[in-house]
Amino acid sequence: MTYQVFSGARIFDGERFHDDSVLVVGSGRVQAIAAANDVPPGAEVVRLEGGVLSPGFIDAQVNGGGGRMLNDEPSPASMYMIAEGHRPYGTTSLLPTLITDTGEATAAAIEAAVEAVKADRGVAGLHLEGPHLAPARKGAHLAELMRPVEDRDVKAFxxxxxxIGALLVTMAAEQVTPRQVQALSEAGVIVSIGHSDCTSVAADAAFDAGARGVTHLFNAMSQLGHRAPGLVGAAIDHPAVWCGIIADGHHVDPKALRTALRAKRGEARLFFVTDAMSLVGSKEDSFTLNGRTVRREKGGFCSKLVLADGTLAGSDVDMASTIRYGVTYLELTLAEALRMATTYPARFLGLSDRGHLLPGARADLVHLNDAIEVKATWISGRLSA
Structure with a gap:
């Protein structure tokens, strides 16, 4: 076996930092974290100039990137383009996300994901965000395409x-029954409640039936009230539920995010998602979503994306920027911010061989400088262009 040895940076293994150590990689997998002077004979030494070597970032919700939206063309080529658009920002595994669309588009996305996952080019599964959402909380989705889950949908999922392996489906609690949630969950489909105006009682029923997550906490859902806790309150209170959060300075006020981070029951149950659109990794300033123009408005921590009526339409943030936001505005340690982009989403998605650097893990890596800027990424030990 030919070994690669990464040296010269602090190593974050998904839980803690290692100083004066090297990462040993062989056959695309992590072999060990060893003492700096313990280099296998004949190994290829990759010398890093300081900074941090971390597991590659994992994003469970990516609508687009590199100038392409998955809805525009749900094909393997689109998925590769989206993954490559996010690679310079440290994301080595992502779930291309199809927002509410026709049955034909959903079937095409599923077929594309089967091929794309096999190609080992950064596509780890598929996220279907719709069409089983609530029109009352449609956000930038088309309400006319939303509908309840039918038994044929359960079988198809x-x-x-x-x-595919990692299949994440976002559903409103109003559009799916606990029996359907249980059937999906027992078959390994990851059910996340989102775009929902449900009561906390209905949310708890879905969680108890097996729903494991909540999609972009606070956004497009019933809010926390002192007598009506809504989906937000149920998600924060339920100890087994994971919550994705968009930390870009536009989707959620940092005070609300800091409150959720302190209040969430259950250990390590919040993780970062970008909810990114096609403009990440692109020089364009607008794109078309279901026939409507989405434009980039500059200002704040990063730009925001809006429809003509001002509705937020996904984000313009990348994962490395999200980590910087967490450290700067959410009072997170660098270690916890990194966990929220690596270890925690891997656990949520059931990707047991990534999100950490324990022996046997995929050598999906990102090198960050001290300003939390990406210097290089590797997939299975292969340096990305």
Missing amino acids: IRAREA
Whole structure:
């Protein structure tokens, strides 16, 4: 076996930092974290100039990137383009996300994901955000395409999960029954409640039936009231539920995010998502979403994306920027911010061989400088262009 040895940076293994150490990689997998002077004979030494070597970032919600939206063309080529658009920002695994669309588009996205996951080019599964959402909390989605879950949908999702692996579906609690949630969850489909105007009682029923997550906490859902806790309150209170959060300075006020980080029951249950659109990794300033123009408005921590009526339409943030936001505005340590982009999303998605640097893990890596800027990324030990 030919070894690669990464030296010269602090190593973050997904839980803690290692100083004066090297990362040993062989056959695309982590072999060990060893003492700096313990280099296998004949190894290729990759010398890093300071900074941090971390597991590659994992993003469970990516609508687009590199100038392409998945909805525009749900194909393997689009998925590769989106993954490559986010690679310079440290994301080595992502779930291309199809927002509410037709049945034909959903079927095409599933078929594309089957091929894309096999290609090992950064696509780790598929996220279907719709069409089983609530029109009352539609956000930038098309309400006319939203509908309840039918038993044929359950069967289709289960078949897709068997072929894809990591299949995440966002559903409103109003559009799915606890029986359907249980059937999906028992088959390994990851059910996340989102775009929902449900009561906390209905949310708890979905969680108790097996729903594991909440999609972009606070956004497009019933809010926390002192007598009506809504989906936000149920998500924060339920100890087994994971919550994705968009930390870009536009989707959620940092005070609300800091409150959720302090209040969430259950250990390590909040993780970063970008909810990124096609402009990440692109020089364009607008794009078309379901026939509507979405434009970039500059200002704040990063730009925001809005429809003509001012509705937020996904984000313009990348994962490295999200980590910087967490450290700067959310009072997170660098270690915890990194966990929220690596270890925690891997656990949520069931990607047991990534999100950490324990022996046997995929050598999906990102090198960051002291300003939390990406210097290089590797997928299975291969340096990304």
